[in-house]
Amino acid sequence: MARANSGTRRPKPNLLITGTPGTGKSTTASALAEATNCRHICVGDLVKEKNLHDGWDDQFESYVINEDLVCDELEDVMVGGGNIVDYHGCDFFPERWFDGVVVLQTENSVLYDRLTRRGYSGAKLSNNIECEIFQVMLEEARDSYREEIVIALQSDALEDVSNNVASLTGWIESWRP
Ligand SMILES: Nc1ncnc2c1ncn2[C@@H]1O[C@H](COP(=O)(O)OP(=O)(O)O)[C@@H](O)[C@H]1O
Numbered sequence: 441m442a443r444a445n446s447g448t449r450r451p452k453p454n455l456l457i458t459g460t461p462g463t464g465k466s467t468t469a470s471a472l473a474e475a476t477n478c479r480h481i482c483v484g485d486l487v488k489e490k491n492l493h494d495g496w497d498d499q500f501e502s503y504v505i506n507e508d509l510v511c512d513e514l515e516d517v518m519v520g521g522g523n524i525v526d527y528h529g530c531d532f533f534p535e536r537w538f539d540g541v542v543v544l545q546t547e548n549s550v551l552y553d554r555l556t557r558r559g560y561s562g563a564k565l566s567n568n569i570e571c572e573i574f575q576v577m578l579e580e581a582r583d584s585y586r587e588e589i590v591i592a593l594q595s596d597a598l599e600d601v602s603n604n605v606a607s608l609t610g611w612i613e614s615w616r617p
Pocket residue numbers: 459460461462463464465466467468526554595596597598599600601
């Protein structure tokens with residue numbers, strides 16, 4: 441991954457980990473945060489804890505995230521750097537927040553099993569599998585951030601988690617403002 445936008449003054453980088461639900465964002469982000477002494481921000485959890493939503497959507501079986509409230513909530517902490525943010529979307533964050541954007545990807549049949557185990561079924565399950573097949577998150581990341589800061593990493597097996605955490609740890613530790 442290339443360096444951040446010029447003019448960045450934060451002492452440690454901010455990394456966004458995105459991808460279809462079930463690809464391993466939280467697992468990867470929490471291990472990486474522990475390895476690098478960074479802060480893990482799981483946006484889904486934050487939305488629930490701080491009520492940063494506009495209610496529950498029965499069709500999508502999830503909260504309707506209020507993107508403005510989320511961005512207001514995170515602005516101060518992002519300025520300080522050292523954050524690993526995980527969310528299954530990325531087009532509403534300010535581009536200047538992130539020095540690197542990782543899109544996790546998982547083979548369809550593996551993802552299907554993970555989401556089924558999580559209790560997904562019907563439209564919720566098929567929508568997420570389609571999202572992965574059509575690489576929706578990778579396209580969103582490439583449309584929202586400079587190409588050179590976006591990378592896709594495979595996350596099929598547990599070994600991938602440790603390899604991805606090791607390489608991202610190296611990137612964070614060698615990053616300079
Ligand atoms: N690379 C991987 N190999 C095997 N299991 C994984 C991998 N990544 C995640 N998992 C498992 O899949 C489930 C979903 O992972 P999670 O990190 O919650 O995904 P996300 O945050 O993207 O929704 C968890 O049970 C987790 O242990």
